[in-house]
Amino acid sequence: MCEIVNFGLLLQPLIYVCNSEELIINNNEMTGEVDDSLCIIRNDIIPGGNLGEFHADCQPSFRSGAPPQIVCSCCTACYV
Numbered sequence: 300m301c302e303i304v305n306f307g308l309l310l311q312p313l314i315y316v317c318n319s320e321e322l323i324i325n326n327n328e329m330t331g332e333v334d335d336s337l338c339i340i341r342n343d344i345i346p347g348g349n350l351g352e353f354h355a356d357c358q359p360s361f362r363s364g365a366p367p368q369i370v371c372s373c374c375t376a377c378y379v
Contacts, residue, residue: 321352325378330368338373354378
């Protein structure tokens with residue numbers, strides 16, 4: 300079964316996540332905020348889904364002081 304996930308401003312249009320265990324979207328030029336609809340398919344939420352690993356560019360830059368490219372409340376790993 301596929302779930303429609305709204306990434307908010309992050310990605311347009313909607314992305315279909317079909318029982319995915321990993322979503323790796325770091326090291327790119329995407330910016331924006333991850334919608335809460337993605338967080339509810341994480342595997343640590345009850346009832347949750349299968350998504351265990353979620354990587355994004357959600358860490359601020361310590362060198363330049365720039366804010367993170369992605370605002371994410373449920374990422375499992377954040378990169379610059």
